[in-house]
Amino acid sequence: xxxxxxxxxxxxxxxxxxxxxxxxxxxxxxxxxxxxxxxxxxxxxxxxxxxxxxxxxxxxxxxxxxxxxxxxxxxxxxxxxxxxxxxxxxxxxxxxxxxxxxxxxxxxxxxxxxxxxxxxxxxxxxxxxxxxxxxxxxxxxxxxxxxxxxxxxxxxxxxxxxxxxxxxxxxxxxxxxxxxxxxxxxxxxxxxxxxxxxxxxxxxxxxxxxxxxxxxxxxxxxxxxxxxxxxxxxxxxxxxxxxxxxxxxxxxxxxxxxxxxxxxxxxxxxxxxxxxxxxxxxxxxxxxxxxxxxxxxxxxxxxxxxxxxxxxxxxxxxxxxxxxxxxxxxxxxxxxxxxxxxxxxxxxxxxxxxxxxxxxxxxxxxxxxxxxxxxxxxxxxxxxxxxxxxxxxxxxxxxxxxxxxxxxxxxxxxxxxxxxx
Amino acid sequence: xxxxxxxxxxxxxxxxxxxxxxxxxxxxxxxxxxxxxxxxxxxxxxxxxxxxxxxxxxxxxxxxxxxxxxxxxxxxxxxxxxxxxxxxxxxxxxxxxxxxxxxxxxxxxxxxxxxxxxxxxxxxxxxxxxxxxxxxxxxxxxxxxxxxxxxxxxxxxxxxxxxxxxxxxxxxxxxxxxxxxxxxxxxxxxxxxxxxxxxxxxxxxxxxxxxxxxxxxxxxxxxxxxxxxxxxxxxxxxxxxxxxxxxxxxxxxxxxxxxxxxxxxxxxxxxxxxxxxxxxxxxxxxxxxxxxxxxxxxxxxxxxxxxxxxxxxxxxxxxxxxxxxxxxxxxxxxxxxxxxxxxxxxxxxxxxxxxxxx
Numbered sequence: 001x002x003x004x005x006x007x008x009x010x011x012x013x014x015x016x017x018x019x020x021x022x023x024x025x026x027x028x029x030x031x032x033x034x035x036x037x038x039x040x041x042x043x044x045x046x047x048x049x050x051x052x053x054x055x056x057x058x059x060x061x062x063x064x065x066x067x068x069x070x071x072x073x074x075x076x077x078x079x080x081x082x083x084x085x086x087x088x089x090x091x092x093x094x095x096x097x098x099x100x101x102x103x104x105x106x107x108x109x110x111x112x113x114x115x116x117x118x119x120x121x122x123x124x125x126x127x128x129x130x131x132x133x134x135x136x137x138x139x140x141x142x143x144x145x146x147x148x149x150x151x152x153x154x155x156x157x158x159x160x161x162x163x164x165x166x167x168x169x170x171x172x173x174x175x176x177x178x179x180x181x182x183x184x185x186x187x188x189x190x191x192x193x194x195x196x197x198x199x200x201x202x203x204x205x206x207x208x209x210x211x212x213x214x215x216x217x218x219x220x221x222x223x224x225x226x227x228x229x230x231x232x233x234x235x236x237x238x239x240x241x242x243x244x245x246x247x248x249x250x251x252x253x254x255x256x257x258x259x260x261x262x263x264x265x266x267x268x269x270x271x272x273x274x275x276x277x278x279x280x281x282x283x284x285x286x287x288x289x290x291x292x293x294x295x296x297x298x299x300x301x302x303x304x305x306x307x308x309x310x311x312x313x314x315x316x317x318x319x320x321x322x323x324x325x326x327x328x329x330x331x332x333x334x335x336x337x338x339x340x341x342x343x344x345x346x347x348x349x350x351x352x353x354x355x356x357x358x359x360x361x362x363x364x365x366x367x368x369x370x371x372x373x374x375x376x377x378x379x380x381x382x383x384x385x386x387x388x389x390x391x392x393x394x395x396x397x398x399x400x401x402x403x404x405x406x407x408x409x410x411x412x413x414x415x416x417x418x419x420x421x
Numbered sequence: 422x423x424x425x426x427x428x429x430x431x432x433x434x435x436x437x438x439x440x441x442x443x444x445x446x447x448x449x450x451x452x453x454x455x456x457x458x459x460x461x462x463x464x465x466x467x468x469x470x471x472x473x474x475x476x477x478x479x480x481x482x483x484x485x486x487x488x489x490x491x492x493x494x495x496x497x498x499x500x501x502x503x504x505x506x507x508x509x510x511x512x513x514x515x516x517x518x519x520x521x522x523x524x525x526x527x528x529x530x531x532x533x534x535x536x537x538x539x540x541x542x543x544x545x546x547x548x549x550x551x552x553x554x555x556x557x558x559x560x561x562x563x564x565x566x567x568x569x570x571x572x573x574x575x576x577x578x579x580x581x582x583x584x585x586x587x588x589x590x591x592x593x594x595x596x597x598x599x600x601x602x603x604x605x606x607x608x609x610x611x612x613x614x615x616x617x618x619x620x621x622x623x624x625x626x627x628x629x630x631x632x633x634x635x636x637x638x639x640x641x642x643x644x645x646x647x648x649x650x651x652x653x654x655x656x657x658x659x660x661x662x663x664x665x666x667x668x669x670x671x672x673x674x675x676x677x678x679x680x681x682x683x684x685x686x687x688x689x690x691x692x693x694x695x696x697x698x699x700x701x702x703x704x705x706x707x708x709x710x711x712x713x714x715x716x717x718x719x720x721x722x723x724x725x726x727x728x729x730x731x732x733x734x735x736x737x738x739x740x741x742x743x744x745x746x747x748x749x750x751x752x753x754x755x756x757x758x759x760x761x762x763x764x765x766x767x768x769x770x771x772x773x774x775x776x777x778x779x
Contacts, residue, residue, distance in 0.1 A: 042601055043577040065578070066754075068603035093580070093598050095754040101606070101613070117719070117749030123691065124613050146749055147719020153694045170719045177694050222716060224707055225696045226688065252715055252722040252738070294714065297707050 026051035033059025042067055048074045056110060058083040066094025072103040078110025081134035081164070088115040096121040096151075097135075100128060104409075108132050114139075115146050119165070122152040129410050130160045137167030141190045143248050148174040149191070152181075154227070159410045161185045169248060170255050171196035172213065175203065177227035182404055183208060192249040193218050193258060194240075199225055203233045204404040214247035215258040216240035216282065221268035222254060223292065223301035231270040232401035235277065240264055241316075242281035247323075257293060259284040259324035266305050268292045273309045273400040280316020284323050285338045287313070287367060291346035291378045299352045303378045306361035309398050313367045315340045325382050330371065339369040339389060349378035368392035450479050450503055455525055455552055464548050464563035464572035469503060469527055473570050475545060481506060482527070483647060485638055487619055488627040489663040489676040492761040493530060494595050495587060497543045501527040502620070504647055512651035514658070515702065517617045518625075526551040526617055535586040546583060547599050548572050551609065551617050558615040560605035577601050596758050604755055611689050618684040622651070623701070624660040660701060663767065674771030675701055677764055681753060697728055710739055712778055718742075721750040731775035740769055 029044040029052060031037065041061060044054045050073040058079040063086055069076060076098075078084025088097050097115030100107065100122040108131035112119045119135035122128040135149035149165030152158045153176040163186040165172030172188035173195045175181050181203035187210075188194030194210030196218040197203045210216040217240055221230035240263045249256040258265060261283030266272050267290050279286040287310050292303035319338025322331050331337050343365060348357045356377075370393045373385040451468045454461055461467060464475065471477040478484060482503045490498060504510065505523035513519055520526075527550055531543030545565040552559045563572035564579060578601035584594045606615045625638045639657060642648035651657070661668045661676040683700035685692040695716055698708040707713050710728030715721075715738055723741040730736040742752035743765050751757070 039577045039579075046576050046602055064580070065598070066604075066748075068601065068607070070603045070606055091748050092596065093748055093755075093758065094604075095749050099603070099607070101603070115749070116747070117721070117754075123694070143720055145720070147717060147721070151717075153717070170717070174717075176717060224713060225716060226693055250720045250722050251724040252726040253719060254714070254716075297712075 026053070028053045028055050030055045030057065032057040033061055037061045038063050038065070038067075045069045045074075045076070046071075050074065050104075053077055056084050056086075060085045060087050062090055063088050063097070064090050064092050066091075066096050066099055068099040068101070069105060069107075070101045072105070074102060074104075075106040075108070076110075077106075077108050080109050081111045081132055084110040085113055086110060087113045089113070091116045097146075099123070100125060103127055105129070106131065106410075108413075110134075111136065113137070117146045118148040118151045119146060119168070120150050121148070122155055122158075125152065125155040127157040127407060127410055128152050128155055128159070130163050131413070132162040133164070135163070135165045135168075135172075137169075139167070141167055141169075141192075141245050141248050143169055143250050145169040147171075147253075149188075150174070151176070152178055154178065156180055157406050157410065158182070159406055164188075166190045168192065169250065170253060171218070173208075174198065175200055177225060180404055180406060182406060187211075188213060190245055192245075192247055192255045194243065196220060196255070197230070197233055198222060199227050199230050200233065201227075201229075201231055202401065202404050205233070205235045206237045209239045209241075211239070211241050211243065212245050213243045214245050214249070214260045215255070215262035215265055216243045216279075217264045218255070218258065218262075219264075219266045219269055219272050220254065221292070221302075223296040223298040223303070228298070228301055229270070230268065231272075233269065233272045234401055234403075235264060235272070235274045238277045240277055240279045240282065240286075244281065244283060259288075259322065259327070261285075261318075261321060261323055262288055263318060264288070264310075265290070266308050268301075268303050269305055269308070270302075271307045271398075271401050272305070273311075273398075275309070275311050275313060275400075277313045278316070279313050279340075280318060282318045283321030284319065284327065285342045286315050286318035286340040287365070288342050289363065289365065290342075290344040291349065291375075295379060297352050299354060302357075303349050304346060304357070304361050305363070306359070307363075307398050309364040309366075309400070310341060311364065311366040313340075315367055326385060330385075330387055333387065334369075334371065334389060339371050340367045341365045341370040341393075343370060343372050343393065344382075345372040345374040345376060345385075346378050346380070347376060362395040362398060363393055364395055364398060365393040450481055452505060452523065455503075455550075456523065456554055458554075458556075458559075460559075460561050460574055460576070462574050464550075464574075467550075469501070469525070469550075475529055475548060475572070476542075483642070483645070484629070484631075485620070485625060485642075486627070486629055487624045487680070488660045489624060489680045491619075491680055492757060492764055494583075494597055494757050494759055495536070495585075495593065495761075496530040496532060496546065496597070497536075499529045499531070499543075500619070502647070503527065509647050509649045510642070511649055512622060514622060516611075516621060518620050518622060518648070520553055520617065520620075522553050522555055524553045526620065528619075532583055532585045536588040537586065537590065545569050545572070546581060546597060547575075549605070551615075558609070558617065560602050560609060560615060562599055562602070562605070564599055575599055575601075578604060593759070598755070598758060600755060607691050607755060608684050608753070610684075610691050621660070623658045624680065626654050626657050626659040627662070664763065670767065670770045670774060674767050677767055681764065685753070710737075711775070719749075721745075721752075723750070729772055729775070730778075732773060732777035734769040734772040737772050740765065740772065743768060 095117035111134040137145035147170035168191040171193035172191035179201040194213040263282040265288040503525040511519035531545040533541040661672040663677040679701040745751040
């Protein structure tokens with residue numbers, strides 16, 4: 001038995017061990033590059049049974065459609081993000097590069113290049129792992145690039161680690177309407193938003209690098225969606241540096257309103273703690289805490305950021321080139337640059353079809369000075385700002401959300417053959 | 422050409438008749454094969470049709486049509502329902518009829534060489550089966566050979582060149598995409614489970630020419646004991662016919678959006694995360710797209726701000742995406758490679774007649 005075979009056996013053994021679903025022996029379905037590779041690969045993704053691994057060999061795979069995996073508990077594994085390349089340059093149909101709808105899926109060690117829509121999407125999946133992937137639009141930042149690099153949505157138990165995304169015209173790493181999420185050890189560069197957590201419950205975003213995007217890390221909540229009221233999110237130990245790519249999002253999308261040079265932005269949401277990040281080189285502001293900007297009709301939506309805490313971030317030079325309305329004047333008034341934390345000062349909103357909200361919002365913004373635009377009511381245009389500056393903005397102490405826990409099997413790494421935490 | 426084709430069918434039928442007349446009784450639908458998890462390599466193995474060309478349904482296989490069909494690159498579709506002897510569908514006033522285990526929905530896509538020629542016979546391209554097994558619904562796709570004599574299983578999908586003259590007289594060449602089984606599910610999905618999407622009572626509630634005379638389909642199915650618990654069709658809601666000029670633009674457009682978009686764009690469909698819900702039953706204007714901002718459209722928004730800008734189709738993302746044939750932008754994502762000009766015109770008219778927002 002060659003060393004290569006031994007390694008494959010070890011992988012197969014791990015797969016058997018890690019998968020509870022499905023009787024019989026787990027198999028490895030191998031797909032090599034070469035003639036007819038797309039059909040062979042898609043066939044393997046269809047033929048795989050729970051517990052199986054689809055092993056994609058090294059090389060460039062020219063894909064013309066959209067690849068999809070629907071069977072639960074299948075591991076899709078390439079030979080490395082630099083060696084197994086799924087190229088969508090010639091894509092003529094389908095929207096996403098890879099679409100995953102099967103529970104318990106793992107996709108790792110491969111690259112997706114130049115998909116016409118999103119890179120890798122997972123919809124409605126319970127337990128989805130994205131590991132050691134590269135998703136890239138190789139022509140650099142362009143409005144014609146696909147929206148999201150890795151894109152779990154309406155999913156539960158999400159792990160994204162050691163993933164690199166470049167060039168997404170919306171967010172590089174985007175998690176939407178999901179819960180129990182870990183995004184770590186990943187890099188997002190030259191996207192509109194580096195990492196975006198939108199309408200999500202319970203997320204930990206840590207030890208990532210977000211650089212040369214328009215905005216580094218965004219925590220958003222939007223109205224009119226099946227899952228709203230995003231909450232319990234920790235953003236910590238990330239490097240959010242030099243986000244300096246001019247916002248290239250197509251108009252109409254919410255990220256088009258993110259000022260170029262934003263470090264971390266929290267919009268709406270509850271229980272968000274942003275701490276111990278390195279934040280520097282972001283020309284508009286290090287930390288932005290704001291209400292949802294547009295009018296909305298959904299009476300169950302809360303547009304305010306509340307119970308948001310920012311502390312112990314290492315704030316370098318930021319706010320030196322503000323790219324939002326009124327920014328240059330505000331910088332001038334503040335002594336040349338925007339102070340580290342910018343809060344819109346919105347504390348209430350009018351419930352559609354009802355009265356003004358009365359709940360008090362609580363904020364602990366400790367990385368001062370803090371600029372308060374004093375806009376008071378949601379929807380007030382920024383031209384009505386009456387900025388005031390304070391060393392910090394502190395309410396009563398708020399406990400950080402609990403760490404996110406994921407099923408141990410999700411950390412079982414096909415390369416290492418052992419659990420990693 | 423057509424006459425020659427008809428002659429060869431007749432010859433083939435005669436040959437089949439000879440074979441059947443020779444020994445055993447005429448074979449019916451092979452129920453055991455339909456229920457088996459292992460798909461047959463050819464469509465013919467299921468004996469859903471009496472002839473190899475799939476033109477004459479076997480006993481127990483009932484044709485049906487829909488008031489408003491899904492647009493599929495101008496393909497013509499023939500639909501059939503098979504129910505095991507002694508079983509029936511149960512009426513549901515919302516959603517798809519309750520089809521018992523053993524039921525099969527059969528749909529053949531084809532093109533007449535010249536769609537202006539009503540007497541021509543369509544050349545089949547693919548036949549899709551949705552089979553209700555004990556474990557749930559299964560989707561299979563069979564692609565026809567050029568002669569139209571055999572259809573073979575294609576689980577990973579494929580792409581075919583199809584050429585025809587359209588009803589407007591224009592020559593068309595289409596890269597017809599046969600979906601893989603996962604793509605079948607992308608549209609045929611209710612809460613993540615593979616499911617039929619077409620045969621809703623309201624969309625079946627219309628006339629069909631059974632050869633023996635024109636009849637309302639629901640009444641016919643009830644009379645034939647293939648449908649139980651259905652009230653008289655006159656008291657059942659009806660999906661408007663999208664191209665019937667006797668109906669309002671609003672009704673026709675809503676029917677068109679329901680059938681072409683509503684299977685994904687519903688609270689239990691693939692596009693549930695979009696917040697854009699286009700089923701006929703939807704009443705919330707914002708969920709229907711009016712003044713609704715995009716969520717995850719990315720570049721597909723075309724730089725526009727609203728799914729529907731009332732009174733202004735040119736600034737409505739729905740129109741932009743229906744008109745596009747670019748992957749990543751076009752809607753629906755699957756099932757078409759050309760723009761449906763007539764459907765687009767209808768939805769444009771629907772948006773144009775809306776009162777603009779203040």
